[in-house]
Amino acid sequence: MIAVGAVLVGLVILVLSADRFVAGASATAWHFQVPPLLIGMVIIGFGTSAPEMVVSAMAAYQGNPGLALGNAYGSNITNIALILGITALISPLLVHSQILRKELPILLAVTALAAWQLLDGTVSRMEAVVLLAVFAALMTWSIREGMSGKADQLGTEVSADLEAVAHMPLRRALLWLVAGLLALIAASRLLVWGAVDIALSLGISDLVIGLTVVAIGTSLPELASSVIAARKGENDIALGNIIGSNLFNTLAVVGIAGGISSITVPPEVLGRDVATMAGLAVLLCVMGYRRRGPGRINRLEGGVLLLCFGAYTAWVLTTSI
Secondary structure, three states: OHHHHHHHHHHHHHHHHHHHHHHHHHHHHHHOOOOHHHHHHHHHHHHHHHHHHHHHHHHHHOOOHHHHHHHHHHHHHHHHHHHHHHHHHHOOEEEOOHHHHHHHHHHHHHHHHHHHHHHHOEEOHHHHHHHHHHHHHHHHHHHHHHHOOOOOHHHHHHHHHHHHOOOOOHHHHHHHHHHHHHHHHHHHHHHHHHHHHHHHHHOOOHHHHHHHHHHHHHOHHHHHHHHHHHHOOOHHHHHHHHHHHHHHHHHHHHHHHHHHOOEEOOHHHHHHHHHHHHHHHHHHHHHHOOOOOOEEEOHHHHHHHHHHHHHHHHHHHHHHO
């Protein structure tokens, strides 16, 4: 019961601190006149992925790399299947942003790289360096796109959304930024301890806990931000949160965790978890990309995504318990 309580408290603090961290980072960037498109592409994406990043780094540092890997890949599956499914049911999503159209095939390529690295059953430190190098290249491209001054629907939506934090004094923004980060670290330690203890008590692997409970919990910031954006009609922000988070998870989260400690990958991960992650990425590309006109994820497709999430979760639980 103490471990369950630790997980619940850790998740609540994670969600609250991630929200403050994103608000503080966005307001700080706004004060330094960072373009809205760059804030949307990099800062908000980094902020909503901060829980996965800190939890996975903490898990790897404490000798639980399976939890780190499960958290990253499980979050990717949760982001597309559960969060986009719920968001599309609330409000069908129209994809106008040219930036997001470019990021969708990048997401497919990054997912293919992750699958290729797992063929030998490990994520070595050298492979982690490759992931981080690709992440650095992606960030360089994102910064150039964000600083280019090109008109894009994502930048327009972010600019309107930033009005809520533009009045925040710089000192308060920096306070929220630092406090949010410290709270993320403390909550992650609590969450990892509780999750590992639950896994040991139930006799299941930390990988499974990472793929399910921890993945869903650390994806709550993306759920909140995507649903709020969809209700405001900010469809590109809703989808951009998901694409950005999945890119961060696959490259930075796994890269940092693998750099701390090499990760041994069970055989079922490639055939079950990575295959599901890749299939959902392809499905997202088909739904979100149109040659002519905006891409569209309607309520029916949202329902399909939710069914995929239910089927995957049942698959994990029936094959692991």
